[in-house]
Amino acid sequence: MATAIGIAQQVDWDVPEQTGLWSDAWVRFRRNRLAVGGLAVIIVMIVLAIGARLPATPGGLWHILHITGDPVSQDVVNSYALPSLQHPLGTDILGRDQLSRILYGASISLTIGIVVQILILFIGGGIGMAAGYFGGWVDNLLMRFTDIMYAFPDLLLVLVFVAAFGPSFWSIFIALGLVYWVGLARLVRGQVLSIKEKEYVEAAIMTGTAPLKLIVKHLVPNSLGPVIVTLTFGIPAAIFTEAALSFLGIGIRPPEPSWGVMIEDGYGGIFADPRQVIFPGIAVALTMLSFTFVGDGLRDALDPRMKR
Amino acid sequence: MGQILLQVDDLHTQFFTSRGVVRAVDGVSLHIDAGETLGIVGESGCGKTITALSILRLVPDPGRITAGKIMFRGRDVTKFDDDEIRDFRGNDVAMIFQDPMTSLNPVTKVGFQIEEAMTAHNRFSASLARTRVVELLKRVRVPAAESRVKDYPHQFSGGMRQRAMIAMGLANEPSLLIADEPTTALDVTVQAQIIQLMKQLNRELGTAMMLITHNMALVASLCQRVVVMYAGRIVEEGPVEQIFKSPQHPYTWSLLRSVPRVDEARKDRLVSIHGLPPDLTNPPPGCKFHPRCPFVIDRCKIDEPGLSEVAANQVARCWVLMRNVKDEDVAAAKASALSLDAAKKLKAEAPPEVGTVAGG
Amino acid sequence: MTNLAIYIIRRLLWMIPVLFFVIVITFGLMHLAPGGPWDREGRQLSPQVVNNLNVKYGLDKPLPQQFLTYIWGVVHFDFGDSLKSPGQHVSDRILQSWPYTFTLGAVAFILLVPIGIGLGVIAALRQNSLLDYTALGLATAAASTPNFVVGIFLIIVFALGMNKLTDGNFYFPTGGMPQPFNPFQVELIMPVITLAALPTAYIARLTRSSTLDTLRQDFVRTAWAKGLKSRLVVMRHVLKNSLIPVVTALGPTFAFLITGSFITETLFSIPGIGRAFVTSIAGRDYTMILGTTILFAVLIALVNLVVDVLYVFIDPRVRLTD
Numbered sequence: 001m002a003t004a005i006g007i008a009q010q011v012d013w014d015v016p017e018q019t020g021l022w023s024d025a026w027v028r029f030r031r032n033r034l035a036v037g038g039l040a041v042i043i044v045m046i047v048l049a050i051g052a053r054l055p056a057t058p059g060g061l062w063h064i065l066h067i068t069g070d071p072v073s074q075d076v077v078n079s080y081a082l083p084s085l086q087h088p089l090g091t092d093i094l095g096r097d098q099l100s101r102i103l104y105g106a107s108i109s110l111t112i113g114i115v116v117q118i119l120i121l122f123i124g125g126g127i128g129m130a131a132g133y134f135g136g137w138v139d140n141l142l143m144r145f146t147d148i149m150y151a152f153p154d155l156l157l158v159l160v161f162v163a164a165f166g167p168s169f170w171s172i173f174i175a176l177g178l179v180y181w182v183g184l185a186r187l188v189r190g191q192v193l194s195i196k197e198k199e200y201v202e203a204a205i206m207t208g209t210a211p212l213k214l215i216v217k218h219l220v221p222n223s224l225g226p227v228i229v230t231l232t233f234g235i236p237a238a239i240f241t242e243a244a245l246s247f248l249g250i251g252i253r254p255p256e257p258s259w260g261v262m263i264e265d266g267y268g269g270i271f272a273d274p275r276q277v278i279f280p281g282i283a284v285a286l287t288m289l290s291f292t293f294v295g296d297g298l299r300d301a302l303d304p305r306m307k308r
Numbered sequence: 309m310g311q312i313l314l315q316v317d318d319l320h321t322q323f324f325t326s327r328g329v330v331r332a333v334d335g336v337s338l339h340i341d342a343g344e345t346l347g348i349v350g351e352s353g354c355g356k357t358i359t360a361l362s363i364l365r366l367v368p369d370p371g372r373i374t375a376g377k378i379m380f381r382g383r384d385v386t387k388f389d390d391d392e393i394r395d396f397r398g399n400d401v402a403m404i405f406q407d408p409m410t411s412l413n414p415v416t417k418v419g420f421q422i423e424e425a426m427t428a429h430n431r432f433s434a435s436l437a438r439t440r441v442v443e444l445l446k447r448v449r450v451p452a453a454e455s456r457v458k459d460y461p462h463q464f465s466g467g468m469r470q471r472a473m474i475a476m477g478l479a480n481e482p483s484l485l486i487a488d489e490p491t492t493a494l495d496v497t498v499q500a501q502i503i504q505l506m507k508q509l510n511r512e513l514g515t516a517m518m519l520i521t522h523n524m525a526l527v528a529s530l531c532q533r534v535v536v537m538y539a540g541r542i543v544e545e546g547p548v549e550q551i552f553k554s555p556q557h558p559y560t561w562s563l564l565r566s567v568p569r570v571d572e573a574r575k576d577r578l579v580s581i582h583g584l585p586p587d588l589t590n591p592p593p594g595c596k597f598h599p600r601c602p603f604v605i606d607r608c609k610i611d612e613p614g615l616s617e618v619a620a621n622q623v624a625r626c627w628v629l630m631r632n633v634k635d636e637d638v639a640a641a642k643a644s645a646l647s648l649d650a651a652k653k654l655k656a657e658a659p660p661e662v663g664t665v666a667g668g
Numbered sequence: 669m670t671n672l673a674i675y676i677i678r679r680l681l682w683m684i685p686v687l688f689f690v691i692v693i694t695f696g697l698m699h700l701a702p703g704g705p706w707d708r709e710g711r712q713l714s715p716q717v718v719n720n721l722n723v724k725y726g727l728d729k730p731l732p733q734q735f736l737t738y739i740w741g742v743v744h745f746d747f748g749d750s751l752k753s754p755g756q757h758v759s760d761r762i763l764q765s766w767p768y769t770f771t772l773g774a775v776a777f778i779l780l781v782p783i784g785i786g787l788g789v790i791a792a793l794r795q796n797s798l799l800d801y802t803a804l805g806l807a808t809a810a811a812s813t814p815n816f817v818v819g820i821f822l823i824i825v826f827a828l829g830m831n832k833l834t835d836g837n838f839y840f841p842t843g844g845m846p847q848p849f850n851p852f853q854v855e856l857i858m859p860v861i862t863l864a865a866l867p868t869a870y871i872a873r874l875t876r877s878s879t880l881d882t883l884r885q886d887f888v889r890t891a892w893a894k895g896l897k898s899r900l901v902v903m904r905h906v907l908k909n910s911l912i913p914v915v916t917a918l919g920p921t922f923a924f925l926i927t928g929s930f931i932t933e934t935l936f937s938i939p940g941i942g943r944a945f946v947t948s949i950a951g952r953d954y955t956m957i958l959g960t961t962i963l964f965a966v967l968i969a970l971v972n973l974v975v976d977v978l979y980v981f982i983d984p985r986v987r988l989t990d
Contacts, residue, residue: 148686148689148690151686151919151923151968151969151972152923152964152965152968153923153924153926153964153968154927155927155930156926156927156930156961156964159930159945159946159949160693160694160697160949160957160961161697162949163697163698163949163950163952163957164697164698164700236812240814243814243816244814244816244930244931247816247934248930248931248934248950249946250946250949250950263816263817263820267820267935270820270823270824270828271828274824274828277820277824278821278824281817281820281821284813284814284817285809285812285813285814285817288812288813288814289808289809289812289813291812292808292811292812364893366889366892366893368889394895394896395895396895397892397893397894397895398893398894398895398896399895402893402894403893405886405889405890405893407886410885410886410887411886411887411889411890412887412890413887413890413891413904413905413908413909414887414909414983414984414985415908415909415912415982415984415985416904416905416908421890424894424896424900424904425894425895428894428895428896428900429895460984460985462984462985473890476890476894
């Protein structure tokens with residue numbers, strides 16, 4: 001069907017010159033204003049989160065930004081203080097500085113959200129590779145297992161895992177890794193299967209060449225894009241799950257100021273001071289939204305067929 | 309011979325894209341007589357499909373008919389209101405699309421989709437429409453028509469689906485049937501059957517047909533008259549035999565020389581014309597074909613020629629005209645087209661360091 | 669029809685290994701991990717008491733024996749006693765909490781499906797209009813705002829804010845859910861919005877993109893070319909196709925409602941199954957965790973089966989294979 005753009009593009013006598021996929025993708029990504037905005041928010045947040053973990057030297061940048069580096073120090077006289085120069089977002093019931101708590105919480109959320117993707121990459125990538133590469137009963141078994149995992153709500157599984165490991169940063173981290181690999185495994189398996197069907201790989205297998213190296217060599221460039229997109233969308237999911245667990249009182253425990261913990265704390269005193277939940281609530285939503293925009297942008301940029 | 313059924317007059321259809329205005333149909337005038345078969349040929353993207361869609365006012369967004377008249381039995385289709393255009397579509401003029409695989413609704417029974425074409429208009433009563441579905445399917449030679457009306461499209465083969473599409477097109481006995489590449493998606497033996505069928509229907513029912521194709525052989529076997537389009541314009545028009553015997557526009561000449569290779573027919577690849585049709589947001593000055601024309605003269609690059617009569621009933625849009633080209637130039641053009649092909653093949657097989665040029 | 673019956677029976681049989689697998693995993697996790705249901709914050713129970721409790725609930729037996737005992741019980745629909753509410757059967761506690769969760773979930777589901785589909789279809793038919801952008805923007809925001817944040821913001825605006833503005837004359841109450849079976853109580857408004865926001869957004873986005881895809885299909889152009897009225901083109905040709913993928917979304921939507929109930933019921937103090945599950949996780953009430961997990965597993969498997977069977981009826985191309 002001849003659509004508007006199709007008119008000029010349908011007729012390609014020559015195979016178009018292969019321009020760099022990545023530079024092309026970057027150009028497309030930059031055109032997406034929401035994605036660029038999301039990326040900017042994320043970068044600022046990462047910088048501030050690192051800052052929140054650095055010791056504050058008097059007169060230093062972090063000090064000026066009121067990032068004390070000590071979000072747990074209490075000042076009970078000063079509880080529920082209104083925003084001021086000293087405390088830009090006010091203080092909580094124990095007089096702790098809200099801004100530094102939120103930034104400290106950012107370091108927890110971002111670490112969990114981003115770093116757990118590495119674990120997911122190994123688990124999901126490994127299972128997907130094994131299923132696609134060995135095929136047969138291995139594939140059958142792994143995929144049945146994956147189907148069962150897929151049918152279950154992520155939060156339910158994570159809750160069960162956390163119940164077993166006990167509530168801590170590391171148990172959440174591992175639970176997230178053990179639950180969120182399913183999508184990636186399916187993706188990688190599909191890619192491996194399609195590569196295995198290529199004639200040159202079939203030929204290599206028939207002549208007795210070890211095909212694993214060949215498959216990995218073709219797998220990486222082919223699936224890097226979709227893998228990155230999947231992992232990017234995994235970040236807000238992981239951030240949400242951590243915050244939800246902590247909110248339910250089964251995740252990170254106080255006094256460690258995770259966003260979920262802050263929302264749970266603030267919810268207890270919501271009638272006294274709603275700001276205690278509003279700020280961390282906005283922080284979670286903004287972060288998740290930013291990662292979603294970046295994910296959308298990456299998906300459209302890395303998959304030219306999806307052009308809209 | 310017969311009376312004029314449809315007269316398209318200076319039609320302009322443009323697409324307003326982010327890259328600029330695409331002049332997909334740029335001042336096309338043509339007519340078709342009652343019972344006549346007209347072929348419209350040209351490469352993909354030269355505006356033939358958009359011309360047909362404009363006649364039914366089905367131009368997809370962001371496209372629009374910006375100027376021109378489409379007179380059908382003395383009434384201007386471009387001025388029809390919503391009800392009038394609805395009643396015109398499928399009733400006065402019906403259209404068959406290129407890909408029968410995607411042109412039928414996958415979740416509705418084939419029989420119902422044909423019946424619906426009739427119940428949308430008032431020519432047949434609801435009960436008559438139901439019985440006519442079987443008749444129509446029989447007429448287009450669908451075997452076991454009585455039981456197949458209850459089938460879904462995926463239970464039909466490609467050829468059968470195209471027959472069903474033709475049956476749908478004929479359902480209201482339209483006076484004009486537009487067929488847009490009706491055989492491109494089908495394999496060769498089925499193509500022949502469908503063409504045979506259309507020929508027969510034209511003879512038996514007297515339905516005028518407009519066949520849109522890039523395949524000159526198809527035009528030769530089905531049409532009485534042919535219109536050649538390039539870059540949104542008509543470049544040559546005339547009776548089929550005469551055009552085949554003595555094409556005057558170099559583009560027509562090239563089309564006739566190029567035999568679409570069977571294996572590549574679906575990609576609309578014409579082997580012997582070098583280069584691409586122009587970008588319609590920014591067409592070249594002068595004759596639109598001049599960058600690809602082997603017989604180009606200086607004037608072609610500045611002035612665009614008008615359509616002028618080159619023989620009885622035959623018009624062409626060219627300063628040079630094939631009859632004025634020297635024999636040795638024609639021979640040279642043939643040779644160069646061949647060598648370009650050979651060069652391209654070499655380039656494709658060359659190692660990448662040599663063959664590819666880093667693009668922006 | 670017999671085909672369909674065989675298919676359904678096979679799928680139901682397939683549920684048995686799935687459930688077994690779910691029990692193995694959950695059971696293993698519960699028991700292999702350090703700590704147990706008798707851990708308390710602060711003052712610990714004496715070893716003697718812990719020992720007695722273990723003997724009472726059979727936790728002193730070897731793990732394989734415990735597992736077999738449990739499976740034997742499950743086969744007879746006996747899910748054991750709750751470890752944290754002495755003397756109460758797990759099934760009793762589930763039956764007590766069930767009406768709250770069911771009413772909440774059913775109201776949310778009945779509202780969210782038509783609203784989600786409606787928004788998606790309207791947005792697609794008016795693509796790039798202000799309405800489309802508004803719907804899409806709202807859906808995107810709702811899809812990436814955690815439900816507990818949505819719930820808390822609702823409380824701040826409609827309970828706290830309106831209370832203050834109207835001097836306590838008009839506001840939405842937040843206190844639990846007084847009548848478990850009444851779908852029309854005011855107390856349900858905020859929990860339902862909290863629970864339904866995300867799946868509504870999900871369905872709206874899916875419907876919109878699916879409808880946009882369908883509008884571009886060749887067969888829709890065929891329908892216009894026939895001269896059909898636009899209402900018929902949309903109903904018979906566009907929606908009949910574009911809503912097929914939306915049916916697939918009902919499975920994930922149901923899963924959303926389950927996990928959403930954990931959060932929503934905790935947030936609004938509703939004594940439903942979601943809240944019971946969260947409490948038993950926090951308290952390591954093994955039998956409750958196992959019982960509720962099995963319930964969720966059965967429900968999800970049944971919903972997925974219903975969706976797959978529905979598919980056969982709405983899409984003639986689908987054949988029943990495994």
